[in-house]
Amino acid sequence: MTRPADPVLEKISPAAHASRVVRQSGTSFFWAMRLLPAERRQAMYAVYAFCREVDDIVDSPGEPAEKLRALERWREEIDLLYRGQPEWLTSRALLEPVDQFDLPQEEFQAIIDGMEIDAAPRVRIRSVDGLLDYCRKVAGAVGMLSIRVFGMPQKPGPRIAVALGNALQLTNILRDVKSDAARNRLYIPSEVLQKYSVDERSLSRIIVHPSFAGACLELSRLARRYYLETEWLLKGLRRGLMRPAVIMMETYQETLNLLDTRGWKKIADPVSLKSWRKVWLALRHGLF
Template sequence: MTTIGDIDPQRHVRDVVRQSGSSFLWGMRILPKPRRDAMYAIYAFCREVDDIADEPGKEVDKRAQLQEWRAEIDRLYDGAPTYPTAKALLDPIRDYDLPRAEFLTVIDGMETDARPVVTAPSMDELMTYCRRVAGAVGMLSIHAFGATRPPAPDIAVALGNALQLTNILRDVNEDAMRDRLYLPRELLEKHGVRYDTAAAVLHDDNTAAVCADLARTARDYFAATDALLAQFDWRLMRPAILMMEVYRRTLNRLEARGWDKFREPVRVSRPEKLWVAFRYSLF
């Protein structure tokens, strides 16, 4: 019988990343091994707390599990982690000074997702959510990249916003089936869309205009990231740039598909991801 203590931490986080099929894998692979291992551990942490929030179950149970992860972060920074993923984070937090507050910020974001229903946050609430679930990951990542001087933190937050808004636009239908509506209430009200339930929003023709507006906001964050990268040694941010290009292609495809076709999935193909990874690994 295998116990938690028997699990090899490095193998565990690598398995989590590989089994996820995430686009983030392509960006991590181009890093030197020590930094790549750090990113694997960061990603595995994010994946595990996200799974707590997303899996079926009572909100009280999910919050209890997330609270236990808060306690594990305390143990990690005291040098005595017990979870395999936290053990894999032990060297990265020492080697790359990963900020404790950002791990806790990710958990804050997952507490939003742990609710049984999410209905039309305000724009301010939505951007706070993006900062927690995406910007915090970016802030941890720049430490693993060795790219922390300004404007790297601003890049991390702007790009996190762009990626998360793209995720929200891509997943409107899937989220609605789980009683989650992340489209901001200001835009829904602007276009006369009632948001009593998440599913009802899918059947309103004006929801397409809401998505188009939010897509413009995502574009603005991509443009802000481009402008900030022009002030920085972009080679230090290659994994982030790779992710940006994959997600920018996703947003392009969503717009080309049309915002009234929520049920038609949009994906960037494996060959395209390979091409982007190859392109940014050459320099």
């Protein structure tokens, strides 16, 4: 299981550590973060490094109890961060951004709440409301931190964070149905599966059920509604503020387009956006 980098053992600054995490991750958000001014970019690198490290905890091999203990250590570390005494490289990289951009502690804790759901030996979601609550924790909370760093106005900012977070996370869920199933995770709600008469008793049967495609398509349509809401909310914002969010949105929208084009009866066929396409999206929005 991945452990936070130890500043005593690594001769690297907290900021350099966060930058390295981003560079090595291959994240789709890289180009969106690159376009930010230096201080805001470094703050987003630190936020991303935190998200990456807690996500690696739940996706690494290990017992659920071990993962929950590691997440609890992160809760304690976040408490130390907000007392001005962080111990780990990533939390030390967050120290200045937390103060400079007034990043809310509860959003970091919400992300950990979401990771605890993922750390369970079996993940099932009962309702669409439950799914959106999960999205709020693992994606909306990241958005709530990001809008502070981007400098978005407080009136539309939180709505953008939640709407875009829902859209991105629903796209992730649809992209990763097969790999999540291999970890005994299914995020498509039971109430949606029941609507399409999909038998829920066996996960291996769920994802090959003839009607499972209909359930996936319903979530795809829900994601598109949140993309449309995000587009509408972004229209009134100054171009410089909206660029990172627009690049994130368009990158994931194109991924959803690829998934819809592939079809929902072919979930075994992987889909990913080419690197050159991500670069082109960044160029289109004036990265250079």
